Amino acid sequence: MARRLPHAIDMRPLSLLLLFLALCVPWQAAQAQDTEPPEGTIIESVDVRGLPRDNLSPGLRGELDGLTGERLNRPRLTELAARIEAERPDVVVAVRTAASPDGRARVTFLVVSISDDGSLVENINARYTVESVEIQGIPDSEISQALRDRLQALVGRRLDHDEAEELDDRLEAERPGFDVTRRISRGSERGRIRVVFEFSEKEGTRWIPFTASRSKFVYHSEQGWSGVLDIPMGNRNHRVTAGFAFDNNDDLIEEYSGFRFGFESRKLATDRLGARIEISDFNQTWKDPTLLALAVDPGIPEPYRERLTVDPSVTFALTPFVRVTGGASISELESLSNSPASQMASALLARVDYDQRWHQPRVTQRVEASYEFRSATEALESDLIYKRHLGKVRYRYTQRRSTVIADLALGGITGDAPLFERFSLGDSSTLRGWNKYDIAPAGGDRVFHASLEYRYRVLGLFLDSGSVWDSNSEMRIRLSSGFGVQSDNAFVTLAFPLNSDDLGVTFTMGVRF
Numbered sequence: 001m002a003r004r005l006p007h008a009i010d011m012r013p014l015s016l017l018l019l020f021l022a023l024c025v026p027w028q029a030a031q032a033q034d035t036e037p038p039e040g041t042i043i044e045s046v047d048v049r050g051l052p053r054d055n056l057s058p059g060l061r062g063e064l065d066g067l068t069g070e071r072l073n074r075p076r077l078t079e080l081a082a083r084i085e086a087e088r089p090d091v092v093v094a095v096r097t098a099a100s101p102d103g104r105a106r107v108t109f110l111v112v113s114i115s116d117d118g119s120l121v122e123n124i125n126a127r128y129t130v131e132s133v134e135i136q137g138i139p140d141s142e143i144s145q146a147l148r149d150r151l152q153a154l155v156g157r158r159l160d161h162d163e164a165e166e167l168d169d170r171l172e173a174e175r176p177g178f179d180v181t182r183r184i185s186r187g188s189e190r191g192r193i194r195v196v197f198e199f200s201e202k203e204g205t206r207w208i209p210f211t212a213s214r215s216k217f218v219y220h221s222e223q224g225w226s227g228v229l230d231i232p233m234g235n236r237n238h239r240v241t242a243g244f245a246f247d248n249n250d251d252l253i254e255e256y257s258g259f260r261f262g263f264e265s266r267k268l269a270t271d272r273l274g275a276r277i278e279i280s281d282f283n284q285t286w287k288d289p290t291l292l293a294l295a296v297d298p299g300i301p302e303p304y305r306e307r308l309t310v311d312p313s314v315t316f317a318l319t320p321f322v323r324v325t326g327g328a329s330i331s332e333l334e335s336l337s338n339s340p341a342s343q344m345a346s347a348l349l350a351r352v353d354y355d356q357r358w359h360q361p362r363v364t365q366r367v368e369a370s371y372e373f374r375s376a377t378e379a380l381e382s383d384l385i386y387k388r389h390l391g392k393v394r395y396r397y398t399q400r401r402s403t404v405i406a407d408l409a410l411g412g413i414t415g416d417a418p419l420f421e422r423f424s425l426g427d428s429s430t431l432r433g434w435n436k437y438d439i440a441p442a443g444g445d446r447v448f449h450a451s452l453e454y455r456y457r458v459l460g461l462f463l464d465s466g467s468v469w470d471s472n473s474e475m476r477i478r479l480s481s482g483f484g485v486q487s488d489n490a491f492v493t494l495a496f497p498l499n500s501d502d503l504g505v506t507f508t509m510g511v512r513f
Helices: 013-023 025-030 058-065 074-087 118-127 145-152 161-174 288-296
Strands: 043-049 091-099 105-113 129-136 178-186 192-201 216-220 224-234 238-248 255-265 273-285 304-317 322-335 342-360 363-376 386-399 402-415 446-456 459-469 478-486 490-497 506-512
Touching: 043 058, 058 074, 074 091, 074 105, 129 145, 145 161, 161 178, 161 192, 161 342, 238 273, 304 342, 459 490
Parallel strands: 043 105, 129 192
Antiparallel strands: 091 105, 178 192, 216 224, 216 506, 224 238, 238 255, 255 273, 273 304, 304 322, 322 342, 342 363, 363 386, 386 402, 402 446, 446 459, 459 478, 478 490, 490 506
16 A cells, blocks of 8 residues: 555644754755845855756746846745745755855755655645545545545645544545545645545456566575576456576475566456467586485486476366366476487376455555365376475454464375476575575475464565475474565575574575566
8 A cells, every 4th residue: 555644743843943954954054154035135046956858837837937137035035935836745845045155145945845754744634625525536426425534624724644544444444446546635725635535456456366476586605596587467357477587496396597487367258268389498506415416316206407398277266265287297397318319298187276365444454375286197108207296374454554464385206207396495585594405405295384473564474394304304394584674576685594403504595577
C-alpha cells in the first residue's frame, strides 16, 4: 500500500521557520557574511530553489521574474510564497533575502517537497480543506452506503490521519481483493484538496498467477556469487519471459549458466485455465567436492556438461485458492566426457497448489502449500527412471511492522534421478549458516527443512533446521541461526551453525526481485 499521510497538526509560523532553519543550514553558512537588506532595497535577483520554474503557472512565473528591479516588499514575497504553495500543495516554501556587495537585495524562494520529509507530510492536512472525495478503480456501488457516507463526511474539513487510516482499513476489509491507495491532489480553488481512494486489484486475486520471478543476485561467503535475471514482457493475461543464469549455484548442486525462454497464458477462454511452456539450455560446472562424492558412489547418475530441457504444462484452477497442474519435463543431458552419448531424463509432472490470504485491519495472513510429483518412465523414453515427491508449506503473519514466517519442506526420491533433481540444503535461503558442499556434496534423495523467522521492519532473526541424506544412510538434523537486514527483496545476514564441531560464520547478501 502506498504511504499514507500522517494526521493533521497546526502549522504555525514558528514551526515553519524552525523547519527551514534546519533545512537551510548549508545555504545560511554560505551566506553568513551577508546581511539582511532593509525594506525598500532594490531587488537584484530572484531565485527559486528545489522546484523547476516550469512547474509553476505562466502567470506566477511572470510575477516572480517581475520582482527583479522592484523594491523589496516582504509582505509581497510572503504572498508569492503562499501562491506557490497554493499551486503546488505538495510543497512548503520559505523566503530568504540577503544583501549583495553593491547594497542590492537577493531573494530566494526555498521549496521543499512534503513527501521528502516526514515532518512536512504531517503539516499538509492542517493547511487545506477537503474539497471532494472520490473512489477510483471500482464502481462506487461496490462500497456499502454507510462507508460511502463516511467518506463524503470528510468534505468541508481538514483530513484527520487517524480517521483516514481507519477508512483505508474499512475499504480494504469490504474489498479484500484490492489494495487501496490514498492520494492527495490540488483542488479547484486555492487552499483546497481532493482526496482520492484508488483501488487496484491484487495479484493474489487472479485464479492463476504468473510464474514467480527467479531474478536474484546473491553472495554466499562459502559459495561465491550467483545470478539469475528474468525479463518478463506482456500484458495481464499473456507473458513472455527471457531468463539468464550467471554461474548460479544457489539453487542446485550444480553451478550452471545459460538461458531460458518461456511463454505462459493464464487465461485460455476462461480465467480458470492456463498453459505454459519453457525451453532452457544450461552449461554446468561441478565443484571438486561433488566430483569426489560421485567418484566414491557409482550409484548416483553421472554428471553432465549441458542440460537442454523442455517443460510444457497446463494449469486448471479449481477455486481462486486451489490449482492443479499437469505436464512434462523432458531433459537431454550431454555427457561430461568426450563421448557423444547423452542421457534422457523425461518425467511426467503433477502438482497441486494452495494459496490463500486473509486481510483484517492491520493484520495480514497468508498460507501457501504445494505438492509436486514427478515420474520418469520408459514410456517417455527416459534413460533415467525415478519418482520424486516434494511438499512445501509456508505461513506468514504480518501485524503492523512485525512479520513472522514459518516454512516446512519434505521430499523423497526413489530410483535413479539426475543430479538436478536431487535435494540440497545450505545456501542463501535454506539451512543458512551451512555450506551445502559440506553437508551433501552430491545432494540426497531425502530432504527435511523447517525455518522460523521474525522480522521487525527490515531487521530479522531466524532459526533453521534440516537434513538432506540418502535412503541408505543415517539422517542427521542440522541447526543454524542468524540475524541481519531481511526483506522480501533484499538481505544482508550473518548465520551460525549451532551443532557443528567448527564454530563458523556465514555471510550472505543479495537481492531477489
